Amino acid sequence: MKYSSKSYTLFTIANYIFLALLSATCIAPLLHLLALSLSSKAPANANLVGFWPVGFTTAAYYETFGNQNFIRASIISLLRSVVGPVFSMIVTTMGAYSLSKEHAQFKSRNVYMWFFVFAMLFNGGLIPTYMVVRSIGLMNSFWVLILPIAVSVFNMILLLNFFRASVPKSVEEAAFIDGANHIRTLFFIYLPLAVPALATITLFNIIIHWNSYFDGLIYMTDSKNHPLATFLLTIVVSENANPLGMVNNIKNISESTLKASQIFLSLIPILLVYPFLQRYFIKGIIMGSVKE
Amino acid sequence: MRTSLVKSSDPYNGYLKSKLKINYQLHFLLLPSVVLILMFSYAPILGLIMAFQDFKVSKGFLGSPFVGLKYFDILFSTPDFYQIIRNTFFFASTEIIFLLLFSFIFALLLNEVRATFFKRFVQTFVYLPHFLSWVILSGIFIEILNVDGGLVNQFLVNLFGMKPIFFLGDGNWFRFTIVTTDVWKEFGYSAIVILAAISSIDPSLYEAAEMDGANRWQQTLFVTIPSLIPIMIVVATLKLGSVLDANFDQIFPLYNGLVMEKADIIDTYAYRMGLLNLNFSFTAAVGMFKSVVSFVMIVIGYRLAYKLANYRIF
Structure with a gap:
């Protein structure tokens, strides 16, 4: 196909410029943040920093690395971003395997399915959940960051659809005839075939864990x-000047360069994961729309 | 004698038997997720009983006295509550509409880009904000939207000679900022589904249109857009379930006393009433109201998606 009309050429040029500007707006805030974090305090506080550091210095980063609260919080986040996704993937994969069976083979399958789907569609809300967590004694425990969000019904459905679409029935039956049980089949037949789906969901899980702030805020009474x-x-x-009460008890007022350096450091893990994520998530989203 | 011999040597029969024996493993594999869902989804649903009690932490779910619909009566006679529902509905619906519209236009424009390198470049940048948390972005936005010499206001003042805008301190500007930044964060990501739908349009439709003398603009108007209507209907109807889901993660770090009236949504209200003011039963009633309405809307949305676009999720 060729498009050679003059108006189409004009449109193409305008389109490229528009899309380039749009891309720029997506990255500009991050560039400003980086520039700010590398600037001296005086120009930063006087709002003189644009997209290039003014009075280049890494002092803010030195100070941040010396901030014990920052380091401790980073370690907790790194831990939850490893333990959380791993735990979640183990539980979700096991469940998705069973649910991927046909009703004829696994009679209770539909009962389980409705059990999970209802939990996805209806929830008890903030306060009852908070009370349950409290009564189990999970307040201030590391596991409160892991357990409540470990099972995502949405991911389970995604994975079971993937299992159904990508594991040939004949391969599975051959495994059974050779004497494999379900657990062996899951490990040696299903998992190797589902690596792309597992990678996608794991990466999304890592991002969710790294970015979650509300569970930490309400369940961790000790800052x-x-x-x-x-x-x-x-x-x-x-x-x-937020009227958040709970939050305002912990005053961490710091100067803009210091704040910028802390925020920028917290971005780095996401930027590191992003290239891998990009390879997978488009497939993942399209996979999500695959129907049973 | 003979029949039994046949039976034991029939491999398929043996396979079925062993399969029945190992079906307990399927239950076993589901056990952890069932326990977790019971604990963190069904127990809180049962816990909604506290909306009908004068709940006291010391007395627990079983010992607190029942008060019937008292807290729902209070809820529905609180004038603030209606304002909060209006706010929530405003944020949720404008974000749905503008996001859909903008990502649709973006997908159409990106589809016209022939240079693969440029396409990749744009995609890499516009998908990125989706993965950044609102805490990080709020930190940046509070800084660059500052009325007192923030980057955006410097730009407006110096280039257009405008007065500085109080983006986060004026109710209407706050709403504008919330919707704009949300669309900014998500448009690229939500365009993925639309781009996928565009690439699955039958190329022979375009060839036929070209034969009939349609130019590129006419092809977009009469082939691409009509082909995308089903997916747009699906996306829109599935969003019905979130009409009461304004973006808590976004509003919570950004709202403040100055804009409370126009910014307070159900979830921020529930947080303050429940966890700061400790009105547990009242807040459980608020949450229950939201859950029930959302549930009904989700069911309606799924029904509509099925009826209008023949789309089934389960």
């Missing part, structure tokens, strides 16, 4: 247990 996202929230909102 020493806050993950990084919650720690940053306390810094960010203190400046915005």
